[in-house]
Amino acid sequence: MLRILRHGLLGLAVLLGLFSTTPPASAAYPDRPVHWLIGFSPGGPVDIVARIMAQWLSERLGQQVIVENRTGSGGNIAAAAAVNSPPDGYTLLFVAPNNAISTSLYKKLPFDFLRDTVPVASIMQLTNMLVVSNAFPPKTVQEFIDYCKANPGKVSYASSGNGTSVHMSAELFKVMTKCDMVHVPYRGSAIAFPDIISNKVQLIFDNLPSAMEQVKGGNVRALGVTSPQRWPSVPDVPAIAETVPGFESVGFYGISAPKGTPPEVIEVLNKAVGEALKDPKLVAKLAETGGIPKPMTPAEFGKLVASETEKWRKVVEFAGVSVD
Numbered sequence: 429m430l431r432i433l434r435h436g437l438l439g440l441a442v443l444l445g446l447f448s449t450t451p452p453a454s455a456a457y458p459d460r461p462v463h464w465l466i467g468f469s470p471g472g473p474v475d476i477v478a479r480i481m482a483q484w485l486s487e488r489l490g491q492q493v494i495v496e497n498r499t500g501s502g503g504n505i506a507a508a509a510a511v512n513s514p515p516d517g518y519t520l521l522f523v524a525p526n527n528a529i530s531t532s533l534y535k536k537l538p539f540d541f542l543r544d545t546v547p548v549a550s551i552m553q554l555t556n557m558l559v560v561s562n563a564f565p566p567k568t569v570q571e572f573i574d575y576c577k578a579n580p581g582k583v584s585y586a587s588s589g590n591g592t593s594v595h596m597s598a599e600l601f602k603v604m605t606k607c608d609m610v611h612v613p614y615r616g617s618a619i620a621f622p623d624i625i626s627n628k629v630q631l632i633f634d635n636l637p638s639a640m641e642q643v644k645g646g647n648v649r650a651l652g653v654t655s656p657q658r659w660p661s662v663p664d665v666p667a668i669a670e671t672v673p674g675f676e677s678v679g680f681y682g683i684s685a686p687k688g689t690p691p692e693v694i695e696v697l698n699k700a701v702g703e704a705l706k707d708p709k710l711v712a713k714l715a716e717t718g719g720i721p722k723p724m725t726p727a728e729f730g731k732l733v734a735s736e737t738e739k740w741r742k743v744v745e746f747a748g749v750s751v752d
Contacts, residue, residue, distance in 0.1 A: 462517070522682075553678060557653050561625060586612050588615075
């Protein structure tokens with residue numbers, strides 16, 4: 429009887445163990461849709477790249493990766509929503525220079541980006557492009573500078589929101605050239621382009637993906653790129669630095685998650701992004717946007733975001749701009 433009881437208890441323990449054992453996060457993740465928050469409007473450069481990546485990741489991970497546009501405050505509304513989400517890997521944030529810039533530009537953020545998020549993966553590197561309305565007279569960067577100086581305060585530039593690289597590229601340009609321009613922020617560059625095309629606002633230093641689309645469509649003219657040298661995908665467009673020595677604004681796209689997200693989940697996502705950036709078809713799509721794939725480990729991406737945060741802090745101080 430004792431032997432039967434002992435065997436019965438052992439069997440019960442094994443049975444309970446089968447029900448109570450939780451598989452590692454890396455084995456179970458993801459088992460439902462993943463929400464990827466982006467801080468800008470549909471049709472803009474961030475949205476374009478996010479949807480390219482989301483489609484590939486959905487197929488690779490076996491669960492839908494849903495792109496959610498949470499616009500406003502230079503991407504900080506999306507960042508706040510991500511920071512306050514459960515750290516389980518089911519809410520991710522699209523990271524770009526705006527996150528690095530906002531740390532010093534905004535004085536009253538309800539979060540600390542470097543402290544409250546963890547790096548997941550780098551996607552690509554890209555430049556911005558200075559594009560102007562076809563009705564705007566200047567045809568070169570030097571003509572643009574001359575025109576601004578001859579018409580102080582009469583030229584306005586659009587941005588995808590306060591604290592974006594689109595905004596700060598223009599502010600850096602203003603400081604380095606002594607051009608007096610008026611800032612008109614929008615909730616994403618896609619929303620701004622109708623006003624640029626109609627010459628209501630004269631120009632934008634937009635991320636290359638959407639700027640290229642508008643240039644190819646003949647809606648605006650390209651005057652220069654913000655990288656220190658000419659950008660590989662648009663070699664005929666001069667670097668602004670050719671006219672303004674030392675001018676540079678090169679950006680990055682990547683993914684972060686709320687602090688506390690399990691390392692196993694981060695590993696799954698980083699591996700998936702790394703595989704995506706080896707897929708010739710996906711790389712070709714990114715190339716069409718003007719992006720250069722830049723796969724990194726989470727630690728490498730974290731160092732990049734930290735260094736970009738410090739770089740843009742200096743630019744914010746140099747330009748003397750802030751948002752309360």
